Amino acid sequence: MEHTIAAISTPMGKGGVAMIRISGQDAIDIADRVYKGKNKLSDAKTHTVHYGHIVYKNEVIDEVLATVMRAPKTFTREDVVEVSTHGGVVTAKKVLDAIILSGARLAEPGEFTKRAFLNGRIDLSQAEAVIDVINAGNDLSRKNAITQLGGALSREIQELRSTLVHLAAQMQVIIDYPDEDLAEVDISDIERVCKSVREKTQQLIKSADNGAIIKDGIRATIVGKPNVGKSSLLNALARYDRAIVTDIAGTTRDIIEESINLNGVELILVDTAGIHDTDDAVEKIGVERSKQSLDNSDLVIVMLDGSYMLDDDDISIIKRTRDKKRIILINKNDIGKGKYTSSVIAKANGDPVIEISAKTLDGTDKVREEIRRLYNLGELTKDNSVIITNARHKAALVNADKALLRVLEGIELGMPSDIVSIDINEAISDLGEITGETVSDAIVQDIFHSFCVGK
Ligand SMILES: Nc1nc2c(ncn2[C@@H]2O[C@H](COP(=O)(O)OP(=O)(O)OP(=O)(O)O)[C@@H](O)[C@H]2O)c(=O)[nH]1
Numbered sequence: 204m205e206h207t208i209a210a211i212s213t214p215m216g217k218g219g220v221a222m223i224r225i226s227g228q229d230a231i232d233i234a235d236r237v238y239k240g241k242n243k244l245s246d247a248k249t250h251t252v253h254y255g256h257i258v259y260k261n262e263v264i265d266e267v268l269a270t271v272m273r274a275p276k277t278f279t280r281e282d283v284v285e286v287s288t289h290g291g292v293v294t295a296k297k298v299l300d301a302i303i304l305s306g307a308r309l310a311e312p313g314e315f316t317k318r319a320f321l322n323g324r325i326d327l328s329q330a331e332a333v334i335d336v337i338n339a340g341n342d343l344s345r346k347n348a349i350t351q352l353g354g355a356l357s358r359e360i361q362e363l364r365s366t367l368v369h370l371a372a373q374m375q376v377i378i379d380y381p382d383e384d385l386a387e388v389d390i391s392d393i394e395r396v397c398k399s400v401r402e403k404t405q406q407l408i409k410s411a412d413n414g415a416i417i418k419d420g421i422r423a424t425i426v427g428k429p430n431v432g433k434s435s436l437l438n439a440l441a442r443y444d445r446a447i448v449t450d451i452a453g454t455t456r457d458i459i460e461e462s463i464n465l466n467g468v469e470l471i472l473v474d475t476a477g478i479h480d481t482d483d484a485v486e487k488i489g490v491e492r493s494k495q496s497l498d499n500s501d502l503v504i505v506m507l508d509g510s511y512m513l514d515d516d517d518i519s520i521i522k523r524t525r526d527k528k529r530i531i532l533i534n535k536n537d538i539g540k541g542k543y544t545s546s547v548i549a550k551a552n553g554d555p556v557i558e559i560s561a562k563t564l565d566g567t568d569k570v571r572e573e574i575r576r577l578y579n580l581g582e583l584t585k586d587n588s589v590i591i592t593n594a595r596h597k598a599a600l601v602n603a604d605k606a607l608l609r610v611l612e613g614i615e616l617g618m619p620s621d622i623v624s625i626d627i628n629e630a631i632s633d634l635g636e637i638t639g640e641t642v643s644d645a646i647v648q649d650i651f652h653s654f655c656v657g658k
Pocket residue numbers: 427428429430431432433434435436447448449450451452453454455456475476477534535536537538559560561562563
């Protein structure tokens with residue numbers, strides 16, 4: 204028998220209310236040991252709310268509302284009582300202590316959700332979506348997480364999986380009755396089905412690029428030599444004076460980050476120290492950090508000062524960023540319009556070159572527009588298809604796809620059916636990892652341990 208567990212499910216801090224959740228076979232009895240109200244909670248109907256007090260050893264701890272929910276229509280599919288107390292660390296902890304001393308065990312991180320999974324209310328990808336909903340940093344990731352929680356990904360994976368299970372059954376017939384003439388026909392059928400499943404797995408794998416953007420945002424580092432206007436651009440895009448701007452070269456020495464919202468996606472702008480050769484010890488560290496940030500970013504915004512001629516520092520930055528996704532900006536077009544735009548375009552390797560003024564804000568809209576275009580952000584918000592945002596899911600899909608490729612290669616090479624069917628079963632098992640049907644206990648353990656206590 205599973206132990207009854209309890210934890211504070213609201214964040215630790217001051218607030219209007221705090222909520223202590225109890226789940227398990229004895230949840231209602233344990234709650235009754237500390238709850239004093241008009242009636243006992245064990246006499247209450249399911250899904251009802253009751254006013255009363257939490258009293259422990261004759262001391263009134265708080266005035267509360269207790270919600271009684273009986274199995275199986277609960278989050279964990281067990282009996283659940285949720286006690287809402289006044290917000291505040293001391294009160295919530297004291298109520299929890301009373302509940303623990305009355306027979307419940309303190310829940311481990313994610314244990315409520317883990318029980319929901321183990322009791323079959325949600326599958327593993329839905330359980331993972333719970334944490335994504337909690338952690339959603341923007342509206343798009345919230346939307347994606349709630350869709351996944353609703354089972355959209357589960358349904359797609361189940362569909363692919365049952366197609367393959369059906370196929371494996373057909374293979375078994377070929378293996379068991381090798382002399383039947385039907386075998387020939389069935390092989391081409393198998394090829395066709397594998398190809399169509401691969402189309403879907405590849406589409407899902409590809410969606411993970413967008414998934415990463417939705418979940419983690421786009422990290423864009425602004426680089427350039429000193430004084431070209433990097434901090435001015437940060438301020439222009441952030442729409443307030445985030446970074447110090449002066450006409451002294453070497454103003455910015457550390458990394459400055461500021462997030463803005465582009466079509467519901469988080470754009471993390473990183474302003475850096477100007478990259479150039481310097482003997483100044485502090486600046487040197489700054490330059491090193493700029494280079495690191497450049498390497499770790501999804502997008503590089505290279506800044507040049509259009510009011511001067513290009514020099515070796517500019518050219519080496521253009522070269523250094525050649526392999527990154529980038530936008531090249533020629534700044535200060537209010538004082539030095541278009542002097543060397545054509546020579547920059549020639550060096551840009553086909554990457555977009557935009558003339559702007561971080562001072563008058565001319566062209567800054569074009570910068571936003573270009574980022575939207577580069578990442579297809581307009582489409583991303585419209586798209587309602589399932590998007591993979593979880594690295595574990597992506598890895599499982601990649602493995603399934605590889606297994607199906609081996610199936611097709613095996614058929615091509617005329618391998619015996621029993622060998623080919625090994626890879627079909629492999630793909631079935633890979634897909635099952637996403638929904639949790641074929642996943643190891645260690646992985647399940649790992650996933651739920653990343654949850655917070657009380658969820
Ligand atoms: N005329 C004009 N001046 C600008 C423009 N953008 C920036 N400046 C000026 O250029 C100088 C340097 O700007 P910053 O934004 O501090 O440049 P930075 O690249 O961050 O410089 P460091 O932090 O030293 O590397 C300041 O005096 C700005 O006012 C622009 O578009 N036009």
